[in-house]
Amino acid sequence: MEIIKVKDYEEMSEKAANIVIEHMKSLKRPVIGFATGSTPIGLYNCLVKKYQQKEVSFKHATTFNLDEYVGLPKENKNSYHYYMHENLFQHIDIQPENVHIPNGMAEDLEQECMTYDRLISKNKIDIQILGLGLNGHIGFNEPGTSFKSRTHIVKLDQSTRKANARFFQSIDEVPTKAITMGIETIMESKKILLLVSGKEKSDALARLLGNSDISEEFPASILRQHNDVTVIADEEALKKI
Ligand code: GLP
Numbered sequence: 459m460e461i462i463k464v465k466d467y468e469e470m471s472e473k474a475a476n477i478v479i480e481h482m483k484s485l486k487r488p489v490i491g492f493a494t495g496s497t498p499i500g501l502y503n504c505l506v507k508k509y510q511q512k513e514v515s516f517k518h519a520t521t522f523n524l525d526e527y528v529g530l531p532k533e534n535k536n537s538y539h540y541y542m543h544e545n546l547f548q549h550i551d552i553q554p555e556n557v558h559i560p561n562g563m564a565e566d567l568e569q570e571c572m573t574y575d576r577l578i579s580k581n582k583i584d585i586q587i588l589g590l591g592l593n594g595h596i597g598f599n600e601p602g603t604s605f606k607s608r609t610h611i612v613k614l615d616q617s618t619r620k621a622n623a624r625f626f627q628s629i630d631e632v633p634t635k636a637i638t639m640g641i642e643t644i645m646e647s648k649k650i651l652l653l654v655s656g657k658e659k660s661d662a663l664a665r666l667l668g669n670s671d672i673s674e675e676f677p678a679s680i681l682r683q684h685n686d687v688t689v690i691a692d693e694e695a696l697k698k699i
Contacts, residue, residue, distance in 0.1 A: 471500025491586030586647035598638035607640030
């Protein structure tokens, strides 16, 4: 695992954008895996800025998002469809047919997971952006999720619902389920870029970078077995290292 230490959130976002763009430029048809949450918003802002400055084009890019809540329509401000559209897709030249986000409104959710997973297997992700959950979750793969999991439906941890309640009116509105790429699906990405910022992530980051076991009880620990992971972390997040 390569660790890039940066001063703060801005520097993390800028560094991440540079890595993504450089990687995209080395590929004819880049496949990018995107994440949601607060962490990558700065990265998306930088990508938009660099697109506007003509440093990058997304015309030939294909994207896959990690996850989506079950039961929130695309127009709902808290859906990840809405988030991606607002923060990135509406500002760049991505072709709508090349954008993939799990459909949490699908009538047959199991089928949706299978179809989504197959599509990823056919279009291997070149670079996957990841954030880190307070309990070590990646995507929405909560502690206890099998390392062999493929795209599946998850019941969200109460701690995750609580952490994400800040985006909703109240915790009762936070969906109880989500669709997420599985851990094995994520691990098949050729390169992984994990972004970690802020002191509230310092325990999780210390556990990831420390010598503790690779265990399904701490999903992110599996990343130590991947051969191309770059972690960009800021000073606050690195406080307990
Ligand atoms: C959320 C998302 C993850 C994200 C993580 C951290 O629940 N499903 O993809 O990486 O939790 O979120 P944040 O960046 O807001 O701390």
